[in-house]
Amino acid sequence: MTVPSTPEQNDADHPSPRSINAGKSNPTIYDIARAAGVNPSTVSRALSNPGRVSATTRKLVEDAANQLNYHVNSFARALHTGSTNTIGLIVADITNPTFFDVIRGAETTTSGRDYTLVLADSSESALTELTAARRMMATVDGLILASPRMEDEDIRAMASDKPVVVINREVSGVSCVIPDANKGISQAVRSLAANGHKKLAFVAGPPQSWMSARRWHGVEAACEWSRLEALRLESAKPTVDGGRQMARAVLASGATAVLTYNDLLAIGLMQELQAAGVPVPDHLSIVGFDDIFGADFTSPPLTTVRSPLRECGALAAERMLDRLNGIPEVIGTIHAETELVLRGSSGRLLTI
Amino acid sequence: MTVPSTPEQNDADHPSPRSINAGKSNPTIYDIARAAGVNPSTVSRALSNPGRVSATTRKLVEDAANQLNYHVNSFARALHTGSTNTIGLIVADITNPTFFDVIRGAETTTSGRDYTLVLADSSESALTELTAARRMMATVDGLILASPRMEDEDIRAMASDKPVVVINREVSGVSCVIPDANKGISQAVRSLAANGHKKLAFVAGPPQSWMSARRWHGVEAACEWSRLEALRLESAKPTVDGGRQMARAVLASGATAVLTYNDLLAIGLMQELQAAGVPVPDHLSIVGFDDIFGADFTSPPLTTVRSPLRECGALAAERMLDRLNGIPEVIGTIHAETELVLRGSSGRLLTI
DNA sequence: TTGTAGGCGTTATCAG
């Protein structure tokens, strides 16, 4: 009862009137002030603004703080300063492996700079997204939107309130980070052309997808350049299952090479084709997009255009943090480069 | 300089004195009070405690709030109430696909109950984890630890402060949610025995892993029951690469069936074996563990013991939220069942 | 049912 042996013990010694900090509540700067024999405001300064206080009293305060196991109450701080060292990340679909890497990238750089990451998922719904975004805006210093589904207007509205960075979509007037599909697509198409292919099918993603449209344009351009015939096939869903369902259409199209909107489609397509006895890549070359986790688990492993998702997450977070730390905002789009990852699912066409 | 054309411009127009809410700061209950012609405290009640206020004034207040686009300042609220509607999730390695599902599960149930999820990663380091945990404890209502690396003591210490739920590990005195390997393992071993296998190799995970030890015990027990010989092989790393490196040892062991600590090992092992010309499952059956994303991308698709990671995340979050909402804590372990997912990588042994 | 007043823990301003 007398000698405190562990720091966990509450030092309910002198049951002085008023703010008996004995309870379970955390120590405050007042407690430290009393312990160190200085004024609370001095404690605040010593702790958050060292340099504006004498070395001796600072030491005094710091010791007292450690001894009492003090931690700032960030709410109280936030109440006054308005900033929380927290940034929000909303992804369109937490179920989609594409976003895992984005999350990783963002988490790594935020935590590396001592910020906290708050995560939410919009389930591909503009409304859910808007709700989540609004809720977050209240508690967060800035917001990163990965493949947002809401209107440009809404995004700009949020951006006028707090820093916003958008990944995977271009919204004018807002900082954006997007993978630039062109380089990777050119490489893919050139590789295919070099292997004797003449006709390429692009399996598109969701009609509303900004990215899908963009990738198709890239394919068209690259094919024209390489003198390949390009045709576009519409998929029902950008999933493995959706890919399976495309097998017939792909076969019917007469194309000898396929580039898909994403890896999931490519994997499903390959599975179905192989089940039907079509050798890959001997009779049909398949190239995916993104290089998601598991893209190399297939046999043959999937050739794909790597989208630097992780880097995008990291870049977005960096832009965000830079801006929060006073570096003036750079409005506009950063392009992260894509590149072809040549694996086994594409190659020379064998004459049948 | 005169006409703002983009929303990014700061509207520092009339530097009017005092709380003219025209600035950029958010409306407060005072603003609403003024607009509705009532007292701020009434606004507070109307908004957070409807029922203790007349229906008419409540309507009045709500309308004013909507019109001003009011949102509570959760810091101010937290400062007073101590709770933030936020829960923290720390995963051992955000790079490991195993945790994706945990994150999903947790995110889904938290956001479904209007809580916010804060995410951090410990990079498999006890120290990093402790730091992250401490930082979070300050701002969060409760903490979920997925495969924590810190000492039991530390975990219990945090648990004595705020609600803590642990996933994938058992810590006495703390709520835990872990997949119960036994059922799935029994199913796997029985299936293997039924297919004529006599000798099973278990490829273990990291030596310190609580889970790896547990799984090995399950394997031993099940093999004894099914009269299979069980032997244990140590892997260097629980990754695809680590799996590749195990191919020789597996072959040398004389086992005809392999159960691995996780899917990554199984996939690597299978790749290497196939590259060496060993037919799977005809000469060797391979069974993984977890059923991570991509486990069915391989050919043959991987037979595996499914670990309900997503469910674990969800369960942990539910326990957490229940407890935060007054339902008394249930200390102890919840076991989520595992089950065998029979796919193509295991089967009858073909006589050579 | 509604208004008044004080406090939650920090930071920031202003004197000393």
Place this chain on the structure above:
DNA sequence: CTGATAACGCCTACAA
């Protein structure tokens, strides 16, 4: 360099 003191926005006895 340090001490008082007023916000920050909300909640909650207590009083009307």
